[in-house]
Amino acid sequence: MNSLIFIALFSCSPDKSMEDSGSENANVEPTDAPANDVPLVFAASDVEQSTIDLTLDWFDIAKSTWFTEDTFGAEHELYFPTYLVLTGDDLQATIDLEQRYCEHLYEHHAESVEHSRCNTNHIDPNCEHGICLFTEYALNGGAGIASSRQNDGYHLMIMSAKNPSPEEESYRRIILHEAFHIFQLSQHTETDHNRSEEIQGRLSGDHDEHVPWWMEGVAEYTSILLYAQQNGVDSDYIQNEYKNKIGYFNPDTGAPVIDDYFDLGIKLYNIKFDENALFGYQLGAWFVAYLMSEFDEQVLFDFYQNIHIDTFEENFIMHFGMPYQEYVDEFEIFLQQDPENLLSILPQ
Secondary structure (H helix, E strand, O other): OOHHHHHHHOOOOOOOOOOOOOOOOOOOOOOOOOOOOOOEEEEOOOOOHHHHHHHHHHHHHHHHHHOOOOOHHHHOOOOOOEEEEEEOOOHHHHHHHHHHHHHHHHHHOHHHHHHOOOOOOOOOOOOOOOOOOOHHHHHHOOEEEOOOHHHHOOEEEEEEOOOOOOOOHHHHHHHHHHHHHHHHHOOOOOOOHHHHHHHOOOOOOOOOOOOOHHHHHHHHHHHHHHHHOOOOOOOOHHHHHHHHHHOOOOOOOOOHHHHHHHHHOOOHHHOOOOOOHHHHHHHHHHHHHHHHOOOOHHHHHHHHOOOOOOOHHHHHHHHHOOOHHHHHHHHHHHHOOOHHHHHHHOOO
C-alpha cells in the first residue's frame, strides 16, 4: 500500500459525527425519515454530483455483497441509518458542511451530540478551521468511519474527494474498505466501548492501546477481493496490491516492508495506531490472506457472526483453531521466504 492509500485508510477508528449536502447537488436535503437501505448523503457544495453517484454506486456493491439478510446486522437492523459525508478541497465549503451537519444532528440525534464536536461547549484549542469535524478531510484527504451505531444511532462514513480523487482506482476500493467496517461494526449490539473494541480485535495487543492489524487487515483483504471481482478490473489486481503492500516490485527490490517489520521487533498484534501503524494495515492484510489460504472464506464471515457472543481470542480459536498469537508466529516464518513464493497463497 503506498503512502497515499495509507492516509486514506488511517482514519477508520470510531470517533463521532457527520453532515449535509450542498445546494447544487440532487440529494441536498436530508429527510426526517431516510430510507433504511441506502446512505443519507451530506456533501459539501464543491463536491460534484458525479462523485456522489460514484460513491453511492460502489457503496451499493458492498451493501449487496455483505449486508445480507442472513447476517446479525440485518436481523437487528444495524446497517442503517448510514450517513455518508463527502468533502471536497474547499475549506469554507467544508466548514459550512460542518454547521449544516450539526444542525441535522441536533434535530435527529440530539442525544449523541454531547460527546461530539457539534457540542457548542466543546472547544478544541488546537482546531484552526471550523470545528475540525470534517475539515481535516478537506485539507488532507482520506476516509473513515467516525461513529458508533449502537451508541449514536447511526454510522458515519466520511469520504474526501482528494488523496485519492474519485478519478483514481483506489478511491473506489476505499469505499469498499470503509463499507466493510460498517459490516464489522454491525455484528453486535454492545454499547460498552471497551467491550466493543475488544471483540473487534482492536484491543488484542499485550498492552491497553488500540491496534489495527486485525480489523484493518480484514477490511483490506475483503475490499481488495471484492474490487478484483468487478468488471473491467485488471486480472493481476490482487497480486499487484499485495506486492505493493510489501514493496516487492521485482526480484532486485526484495520486500523492504517485511525487512522493516522484522527490524522493528514488534509483534503484528502489538503495533499501535502510531508512526508504525502502516505495518498493521499492510501486513495485517497479508496475515488475513495467509489465514484464508488455509480456510474457506465463509469461516471469516462466521467469525463475525459470533463476535457478539465471545471474546476476540475465544472467537479466533473457535474459528481458526489456535490462538492468534501462535498464528502470527507461523505467519512470521512464512514471511521469511523469497517474496515471489509468498504470492502463491493469494486468491486468483
